[in-house]
Amino acid sequence: MIPQREIKEKARVFGVPVSTIERDYGQNWLLKNLSSINMALKGGTGIRKVYIENYRFSDDLDFTLLEEIKVEEIKTKVKEAIVKSLEESGISFDEDPVISENENGFAIDVYFRIMQRGPNKTRIKIDITKSFNEKIFLPLEEREIIHPYSDSFLSQVKVYSLEEILAEKIRSLFQRTRPRDLYDVWFLWKEWKKVDKTKVQQILPKKFKFKNVKLDINGLKSRKNNFKKAWKTSLGHQLKNLPAFEKVFNSVLKIIESTRIFRLS
Known part of the structure; x- marks a missing residue:
C-alpha cells in the first residue's frame, strides 16, 4: 500500500479531501480485479480511469453487464475481487460487501479504511446495469487503467x-438532475478535442429512443436552479478548480440547441 504521505500530498496538489484520494486509490485496485466479470466500465469513472488522467474524481464505479449473470455469481466474483485487492494492495477492505439487486441491475457498497480512524469507513459504490437495460451502439475499447x-x-x-x-x-441531462453530467458534457464537448462528435450525433437518437427519453429543452431549463444548488456540493470534492456554474450551464444549452444534434419526436 502506498504511504500516507503520498495520499496527503496528492490531496494537497489536487485540492481535494484526503478521502477523495483514498477512494480513487481503492477504486483502482477494485477495478483491476473486477475484470473477471464480463462487463464494461462507463460514466465519469470511465473517463478518469482510462481516458483522461487527472480528470475529475468520481464517487462510483459504473458498469454495464455484457451477459446475463445471476446475483449469486455477482456476489461471489465481487468478494473474490475484494479479497484479491486486499492481498495485492494491503488496503483494509471489508470482505463482505453490501449487495442488492433491483430492476435496473445491482448496487454494491464496498467499505474500506486507509487513514481514517473511528467507526466510519470510506465507501466505494459500484453500480452494475443489467445487459438488457442498456444498449451499447459503438464498439467497446480495451484500455490500460x-x-x-x-x-x-x-x-x-x-x-x-x-x-x-x-x-x-x-441523455442523462433529460432524465435526472446530476451536476456531474452537466460538467462532463461541457468538458468533453467543449474542452476535449479527441471526441468524434459525428459519432455522438449518430447514436444520440438511438440512445434516447432505447430509454424512451424525450428531448425537453424547457424541462432542462426549468431545473437550472436545482443544478445550481447542487453544483458545489456535488463537484467541489472532485476537482480543484470548479468552473462557474452559469458558464457551464449556458454552454451546454448552446451545445444542445445550436448543433441540432437531436431529431427526436
Missing part, C-alpha cells in the same frame, strides 16, 4: 468509447 500511484500495476479493462459515454451523459 491509469494508476497514478507509486505501487504501479498494469491492467486492462473493457470500457465504453468516449463517444458512447458522452451520448449517455447528454
